[in-house]
Amino acid sequence: MQGDDTVSNSKGNVVVLFWKRLQQRYQKFLDDVTPYTTARWIFAVLLILGFLTRIFVLQGWYIITYALGIYHLNLFIAFLSPKIDPALDFEDDGPELPTKANEEFRPFIRRLPEFKFWYSVIKSTILSVICTFFDCFNIPVFWPILVMYFITLFCITMKRQIKHMIKYRYIPFTHGKPKYQGHEDGGKTVSSK
Template sequence: MESSMNGTDHYANTNPLAGNKTLQTLQQKYRYLLDKTTPHAPARWVAWALLLVIYGLRTWYLKGFYIVTYALGIYNLNLLLGFLTPQVDPELEGPTLPSKGQDEFRPFVRRLPEFKFWYSSFKAILIGFVVTFFPIADVPVFWPILLMYWFVLFFVTMKRQIKHMIKYRYIPFSIGKKSYGSGKGGGKGKGPGSDK
């Protein structure tokens, strides 16, 4: 009875790979690597960009796998929408206080956090790269139509998202926002009602 209360025994009962010690060790090392890279956002995004460039060069060299690339584009567009959307949709649940004309929707908590956005996109591009080694996935299509359709979908979706951001007055990025209590002087002169 006492062993069932232990978290590792519960994990062993729910994980189908629990019987294999080698796979468990690999999972632990993989998890450790992910935990180490979490705070290093610039390095992670550089690695993501390099993988995307490598994937692009591979598909350009092979002159194929347009369906795989289109699927990656749609999936990453979906991730981007989750990243730009607040966790609590003001359209469904109403705006939070304060509701003055100058205020923005606060607090802004993303539906999809930055790390999960990066991690999901990185995995998808990596899977897409691996798929390019299987010729069965190279379905012949007229790629300009796919590209045009993706751009139309992107612009329509972003237009709708930007209208939503303007209507509910929220900005998904912290660039240009006021910061309180930081900087020199303990944050004096930055808040409302200050003399400076």
């Protein structure tokens, strides 16, 4: 009896150990690609274009495409939104983000960080590609109506987000870190003989 428990227990440990190592390698891969923002987004765009090409060639799965577009739109809105919404924290005439050099500096912190945005886009696009291999998800619809719905939803949502950005005076994009120039001497020490 004990021999059977030991064998099944060791098989269970092997599976758990294999799963943990797989997770560690996956996390290491994610950690390694984190600094390469441009390359990650190029890969994401190519993956989305591959998915759209598949949809165009197969002439189906428009509901999956519409759901993916809505999900990506929600991710993008969360990416553009501040973590702490000024509309919820203050009255209409309350404190705002600083607009002058002598005001308190409060950095823009996103509700959805860039890496999580990219990672969610990749996962959802891969899941959508997988869904195109199953006919049960190919629900017949008149696709021009879905395109019209998506464009309308995109315009309304972005208009609301831009109004929010103007009202509370924040810009969700930065142009890199400020670079400060030193004096001409560059901090060099001069030795005399």
